[in-house]
Amino acid sequence: MDPDLSRPGDLPHRAVVQLDWRQPARPGRSAPQEDVVTAFLSVENLSVRFETKDGPFLAVDDVSLELARGEILALVGESGSGKSMTSLAMMRLLPETATATGDILIDGVDVLALGRRAMEDVRGARVGMIFQEPMTSLNPVLTIARQMTEGLVRHRRISRGEAAVRALATLTDVGIPEPDRVMRQYPHQLSGGMRQRVMIAAALTLDPGVLIADEPTTALDVTVQAQVLDLLVDLKNRLGSGILLITHDIGVVAETADRVAVMRAGRIVETGNVEAVLSAPQHPYTKGLLASHLTLDRVMTKRGSRPPRLTEKAGAV
Numbered sequence: 424m425d426p427d428l429s430r431p432g433d434l435p436h437r438a439v440v441q442l443d444w445r446q447p448a449r450p451g452r453s454a455p456q457e458d459v460v461t462a463f464l465s466v467e468n469l470s471v472r473f474e475t476k477d478g479p480f481l482a483v484d485d486v487s488l489e490l491a492r493g494e495i496l497a498l499v500g501e502s503g504s505g506k507s508m509t510s511l512a513m514m515r516l517l518p519e520t521a522t523a524t525g526d527i528l529i530d531g532v533d534v535l536a537l538g539r540r541a542m543e544d545v546r547g548a549r550v551g552m553i554f555q556e557p558m559t560s561l562n563p564v565l566t567i568a569r570q571m572t573e574g575l576v577r578h579r580r581i582s583r584g585e586a587a588v589r590a591l592a593t594l595t596d597v598g599i600p601e602p603d604r605v606m607r608q609y610p611h612q613l614s615g616g617m618r619q620r621v622m623i624a625a626a627l628t629l630d631p632g633v634l635i636a637d638e639p640t641t642a643l644d645v646t647v648q649a650q651v652l653d654l655l656v657d658l659k660n661r662l663g664s665g666i667l668l669i670t671h672d673i674g675v676v677a678e679t680a681d682r683v684a685v686m687r688a689g690r691i692v693e694t695g696n697v698e699a700v701l702s703a704p705q706h707p708y709t710k711g712l713l714a715s716h717l718t719l720d721r722v723m724t725k726r727g728s729r730p731p732r733l734t735e736k737a738g739a740v
């Protein structure tokens with residue numbers, strides 16, 4: 424599908440070139456121009472506060488992060504550290520008792536300032552979301568075809584027939600064998616791994632710049648987990664998707680991510696390139712996370728021994 428270049432959200436990430444604002448032009452010199460990896464998603468000083476009977480509680484405390492297209496940023500931390508609240512705030516899907524403050528820019532759009540209808544357009548079209556358990560996101564009484572084409576018909580105003588062609592192509596993109604047959608099936612007729620692939624395909628149909636994947640493999644068995652993670656890396660490389668990968672598993676970070684932000688008690692305590700953070704963690708909490716998982720050698724060995732690419736696999740899950 425050709426991108427609609429009139430919409431900033433459809434610009435291929437490689438085309439993003441901007442003046443480097445960090446180096447203002449001096450008299451007599453032309454302003455330096457260079458390729459800058461522009462953040463598609465930018466979060467600044469985000470806090471999420473709950474009013475509880477014991478008083479206010481900050482589930483997310485002054486979090487800042489950026490994500491460009493074509494990279495995977497892992498947000499890692501133990502249960503309760505605030506990962507999900509951070510991502511739900513980005514999608515404006517927080518519980519009603521929560522209040523978010525700060526700045527969240529998605530493709531230049533100030534998410535916290537949007538009205539409800541405008542936010543519905545951002546969801547799906549600019550940011551796709553994948554959850555841990557696809558059955559909670561897929562509608563059990565609708566065929567896969569119906570669920571895959573709904574967003575396209577609504578957001579892109581194309582016919583059901585055109586939407587079906589696009590849906591079929593996206594199912595093929597995520598490595599689903601016999602996509603024609605899968606289109607006619609219901610979620611319960613698919614394996615867990617296949618459902619997660621369908622979920623990823625559904626999130627991709629509108630060609631969003633960013634995918635938020637909240638523990639996308641936790642509910643899957645180990646072999647299928649590796650295949651789904653491999654798929655995310657493949658999508659990043661092939662389609663240039665930016666992926667925010669939320670996980671409690673440092674092994675998943677080592678396997679998949681380019682950069683990592685380590686979260687603890689609502690705050691980001693350490694951030695950097697994965698190799699740098701995993702081989703020389705600075706914060707005691709990061710050291711603890713690593714120690715409680717695998718020895719460092721094993722984590723880094725895992726990263727070096729990525730499973731074969733999707734296209735080389737004999738059978739998809």
Ligand SMILES: Nc1ncnc2c1ncn2[C@@H]1O[C@H](COP(=O)(O)OP(=O)(O)OP(=O)(O)O)[C@@H](O)[C@H]1O
Pocket residue numbers: 473475480482500501502503504505506507508509518520671
């Ligand atoms: N409705 C709520 N009211 C009050 N506190 C809440 C509510 N929902 C979540 N919290 C608290 O917010 C904090 C952050 O929760 P969050 O779900 O973001 O953590 P997490 O890192 O995603 O954990 P997990 O991996 O278990 O999902 C936790 O301490 C949690 O107890």
